[in-house]
Amino acid sequence: MKVVIVGGVAGGASAAARIRRLDENAQIIVFERTGYISYANCGLPYYVGGVITDENQLTLQTPGSFWDRFRVDMRVRHEVTAIDTEKKIVTVCGLDTGKTYEESYDKLILSPGAKPTQPNMPGIDSDKIFTLRTVEDTLKVHKFISAEKPKTATVIGGGFIGIEMAENLAELGLKVSLIEYADHLLAPLDFDMACAVHAQMESHGIRLMLNTAVTGFETKENTTVTKTAGGCEIASDIVLLSIGVTPDTALAKEAGLELGLKGSILVNDKMETSAQDVYAVGDAVEIRHFVTGKKALISLAGPANKQGRIAADNICGGNSVYRGSQGSSVIKVFDMTAASTGINEAAAKAAEIDYERVVLSPASHAGYYPGGKVMTMKVLYEKKTLKLLGAQIVGFDGVDKRIDVLATAIRAGMKATALADLDLAYAPPYSSAKDPVNMAGFMIENIVTEKVKQFHHDEVDALPRDGSVTLLDSRTPMEYAGGHADGFMNIPVDDLRERLSEIPKNKPVYVMCQSGLRSYLACRILSQNGYNCYNFSGGYRFYNLVKQ
Amino acid sequence: MKVVIVGGVAGGASAAARIRRLDENAQIIVFERTGYISYANCGLPYYVGGVITDENQLTLQTPGSFWDRFRVDMRVRHEVTAIDTEKKIVTVCGLDTGKTYEESYDKLILSPGAKPTQPNMPGIDSDKIFTLRTVEDTLKVHKFISAEKPKTATVIGGGFIGIEMAENLAELGLKVSLIEYADHLLAPLDFDMACAVHAQMESHGIRLMLNTAVTGFETKENTTVTKTAGGCEIASDIVLLSIGVTPDTALAKEAGLELGLKGSILVNDKMETSAQDVYAVGDAVEIRHFVTGKKALISLAGPANKQGRIAADNICGGNSVYRGSQGSSVIKVFDMTAASTGINEAAAKAAEIDYERVVLSPASHAGYYPGGKVMTMKVLYEKKTLKLLGAQIVGFDGVDKRIDVLATAIRAGMKATALADLDLAYAPPYSSAKDPVNMAGFMIENIVTEKVKQFHHDEVDALPRDGSVTLLDSRTPMEYAGGHADGFMNIPVDDLRERLSEIPKNKPVYVMCQSGLRSYLACRILSQNGYNCYNFSGGYRFYNLVKQ
Ligand SMILES: Cc1cc2nc3c(=O)[nH]c(=O)nc-3n(C[C@H](O)[C@H](O)[C@H](O)COP(=O)(O)OP(=O)(O)OC[C@H]3O[C@@H](n4cnc5c(N)ncnc54)[C@H](O)[C@@H]3O)c2cc1C
Ligand SMILES: Cc1cc2nc3c(=O)[nH]c(=O)nc-3n(C[C@H](O)[C@H](O)[C@H](O)COP(=O)(O)OP(=O)(O)OC[C@H]3O[C@@H](n4cnc5c(N)ncnc54)[C@H](O)[C@@H]3O)c2cc1C
Ligand SMILES: CC(C)(COP(=O)(O)OP(=O)(O)OC[C@H]1O[C@@H](n2cnc3c(N)ncnc32)[C@H](O)[C@@H]1OP(=O)(O)O)[C@@H](O)C(=O)NCCC(=O)NCCS
């Protein structure tokens, strides 16, 4: 069997290694356009920032080591330019020689990845505007910074790569502006959850420009001026463009493979394309979203690696299936961590799912043990079925742990209320006896069993301030004095039972506290005393973050 | 409704708070023998060690604050001395007044916890032998240390509390000996996994005495001499006894409640005891093990808190059930973390479950990003059903995360092979594209689909060294020279294909490398070349840890 693979990184190299493990006799040739295989895409921003200092660390394997271990013929700087799926032949161009030749295959795997989205804009061709995808890209940025010593940077696009680049450039001492078209950074998060990330970026000196469309660039003296639709001009010494990625599928398209979203390659759950004996994996393919069952593009390394392994299995006579991605992701934002899994509210709305959510602010570990940090956690579930839909967490410690627990619960098809039962490991340095994930389960149970009703931050402004409802802040007078939502009166929860007479019985009561816990207690007191009341989800802490 | 609760800490206080939330009108009285409620048992060792410096941090609530918030009548220094389940009355002794009175109940919850096991031994009554359960115990130890400035300590028992105390005393500068009856510390771990903990303890200056039975104590001058069955005498200035806990159920027994293992209270899944309207929760009750379905005692705070909440629900007309504990636990051992969930090999054998296990040494995060640490992970599953049975992890980073993911997978009833599919969050500072838990799933899949067979450390010594089998070390010559298992010859995996002729075809081959990965690759090469071969589980790294 002769296997040809296009792309020698996450999906392609993983497939090659697995095929060799399954079949000592296969002939395996991998074509890779860049000069490197098995490189750590995800580490590239950290090489720019000097966190990773050794260039060799960026590649997990070289063509030589891959040959020694796997007897895979890794041809770097070779681009596959055409596929003949009838004749089962690819056309290859040796980029150093310029020579073109053909290579036949029995099985073909495409793992060409995705390329940085390149908008068609005036001035985009400037040599001071960079993108980051390959090792070469990274070395170029690195060299530019060493040579030109830029003082200011503009990063365009606030996704994972944009934020990581902004952080790394800021850590190098550059003054960074980050421009984002949407109203918030990190699309996998909802706006309200991203607010803490915004604050974090700004507190590290990054100038955020949200809701801002870039229209073009102009070189002025030694700087590049980024122009926005609002008429702003941001001059900087270096520009980093990271407005998303597009499946790198011109080759697949020309070969006549069936395509999906954004030109991605259509595959079935065995990673087979529409052409006989042609498989595709990674950023280039359209997958099913594990939660919604709908078509999706998810450009992450975990799925790419797993899909490569699955394609390899099937090529070698196995029967492996890919059950979809749920987009679990995590990012370091200076000392903060932001993570998500499944779908967010925006996606739930788009999919017309009738969902509910809880927002809580648990500590990463027991309060009496030093070093715990408060995180903000949002968990979404479908109202009718209690199916877990997704979760988002932002915080400074233990965030990645809870997102992976929630990702596992989602994968297992657990009901949202089952989070209350999870038997998680507790000792004071690591968690609380009621882990944050359990706590989310308790809260969901209380909503489902109608022990409490909620209201949310986007409903606060619309609440009448004409006395027709009672707005109640159940924190201490000191906390209240330190800041509260407009129109809310203060009765501390501990005094509520004695002061019930101050609250009119026949009007709905909307209660807020710092985190949502004391207002929940207040709601329990109120509702058992005949009040119709609502607990503010996330507390004043969250409200304040979102409103700022 | 009048609810009486015995014990005002994890189970009892949680039940009291939840009952109040569910029922504003219930009269709730909690009797607590010590002077404190809602105390952080789990934090006590860290107060001794000076990590927690403020005594007030040890209690999450006081009787006053509990009254203010929950209108619960918390009677500290009140011991319940008898229960009349017919008349529904408890007898209470006020420990400060010495006066006894009766209190009636409609519903009774017992959450008396477990007490340190106290062996009947000569000299045990010395005032320099301490146990740790209550705040009072802790203050006593603390005071003794401040006043007497002990230089040496003997800790008896290598469970959670023993290890935490040994660590905290060592951090205070004491020279600590730790005596354990069994062959290894931390019973939830298997011997092989505990070996790394042993090395860690010893590297922090703790003298470990395993397989050692204490027979008694003697006071000599100002020191306490601990005597062992082997005739050793260990003199020290302070002795800490932590050989396990026993359900504190004399009260329940006298009241005629049905008892289970070790005198624990029998309850059904609604936390009801054999007596009408009497519930019991926490360390005092026998539960079903979630994995084996068998009776078990599991003394952990998470289960106690959850059971308290469930009893409260049921008392207030709800219908909550406890689905069993799986014993998820975690402990800090200086800068190391050891964690487990489900059952270990010893328990699987005792339950006569036909299991298999994988052992791996993944890094806590991507190798190219600084700061990753290697952990050792063992995952057990039932051979026939592929049911996940348990996991153990020892390492320095990311251990608690992976154990909670595995705990969740176990809870969800996932098959062991499904670990390969988990969609976990990856960025270089947090994990690898193939998370350690995915990796365990891949390895299990390879065993289940018979791509590789394993052999284990307890089989190595018995392998013939007479040439009837080939023992092969597939690491580099340098690694091999640095130490290898007796009788193993060296062919690096990368040279294996060329040097196959050196390995006799008709004999089984046992292959070892550093972690198990390269020997797996070697096995794949060998088996496809017609060899019958076995991969050493866990690698030389693990072998070496266990054999030392
Ligand atoms: C800067 C950066 C940071 C990232 N951080 C994270 C992260 O933290 N977590 C995470 O999960 N994911 C991250 N990702 C995404 C992750 O790297 C990708 O999802 C993953 O690499 C996709 O694997 P792939 O095999 O599909 O494509 P790639 O890994 O991109 O490999 C595709 C390769 O194919 C080559 N190729 C394309 N066309 C041809 C052709 N015609 N002929 C020959 N070769 C060709 C390309 O040169 C490329 O090297 C990051 C990506 C980048 C760029
Ligand atoms: C030092 C230490 C460290 C620990 N570390 C951890 C850890 O890291 N992680 C973990 O999960 N678990 C840990 N635990 C275990 C955890 O604390 C227990 O599992 C949990 O507290 C059990 O809750 P409970 O309500 O059953 O009993 P307890 O919390 O022990 O409460 C029982 C209370 O009942 C009182 N009482 C008993 N009988 C009577 C009576 N007749 N009348 C009145 N009062 C009575 C007792 O005085 C006691 O205060 C630790 C325990 C200790 C002692
Ligand atoms: C380097 C690379 C080729 C490695 O591929 P790989 O050999 O499949 O992966 P690993 O080295 O992690 O090894 C995994 C294999 O070892 C096995 N394994 C791991 N530890 C083991 C152990 N202790 N004992 C036995 N087997 C073990 C696994 O089961 C798996 O084998 P399988 O797929 O046949 O089941 C590929 O991951 C790559 O190119 N990565 C860099 C690119 C990339 O991922 N970029 C994006 C993220 S930055």
Ligand SMILES: CC(C)(COP(=O)(O)OP(=O)(O)OC[C@H]1O[C@@H](n2cnc3c(N)ncnc32)[C@H](O)[C@@H]1OP(=O)(O)O)[C@@H](O)C(=O)NCCC(=O)NCCS
């Ligand atoms: C202090 C103690 C009484 C608290 O009990 P508690 O009130 O049940 O627990 P918490 O303060 O964690 O609050 C949990 C409740 O708040 C709710 N909650 C938490 N955060 C919330 C939020 N943001 N919004 C709404 N509700 C929230 C939960 O749903 C839960 O309520 P429920 O049980 O009615 O569903 C009890 O935990 C205790 O005594 N602990 C110390 C003893 C101990 O556990 N020792 C062993 C470990 S060291």
